[in-house]
Amino acid sequence: MKHVRAFSGKDNLVDLIEENYNLLPVLSRFNVPLGFQNKRIDEVCRENNIDADVFLFIVNFILSGKLDADKLASVSPLAIVDFLHNSHDYFLRYKFPHIRRNLLAALDDCHNDINPAIISFFDSYIEEVKKHFSYEEKTVFPYIRTLMSEKSCDYSIAEFKRNHDEIGEKLTELKNIILRFYTTSKPNRMYDVLVDLYNAEEDLDCHNDIENQILIPLVTMIEMKNDHQ
Secondary structure, three states: OOOOOOOOOOOEHHHHHHHOHHHHHHHHHOOOOOOOOOOEHHHHHHHOOOOHHHHHHHHHHHHHOOOOHHHHOOOOHHHHHHHHHHHHHHHHHHHHHHHHHHHHHHOOHHHOOOHHHHHHHHHHHHHHHHHHHHHHHHHHHHHHHHHHOOOOOOOOHHHHHHOOOOOOHHHHHHHHHHHHHOOOOOHHHHHHHHHHHHHHHHHHHHHHHHHHHHHHHHHHHHHHHHHOO
């Protein structure tokens, strides 16, 4: 098994990308501009008003799949919320429209009987994701901002935890339908779509892990601290 190094602010940002280029969309959700030359991670974060501790906490979590529990209490929940909000925008405004365009271009005319069903299946999935994200945007994130301002609120992160559903299952179904049953005269285009679906599935799983393993435990700690004050 390949050893995964832990990155610090003193490391070069390009080295981080070389370690795992799948982190590129994560950089975009932190609003890290391209053209970082040979700058260190802490330099790039400072120049772009990015919380370096949160940036490193998330990327190291993604790289290793392990949570640095000792550092969790020092992470800003508001910075995590900002990152998750940017992730919602990324999926809804860029990633899913991009996949839909590619999917439309990959559909074969010989399947005009089932093509509308495939698009309808994908669109219904997007509506589920929108509903999922909307709950977080309208209820969970405002609650966390209220909590950090030390104002009272009739809600707790435990309610979010109880109702936090997985959102990748239907995407997995679509991927399997295409893999197993969709014959095409345009395989290159459909293979591109499948790569997009696999990437989106992994990205959504990671997004879910950040909420479950970072945001929820962090906010729970803050709630407990406030209750004992």
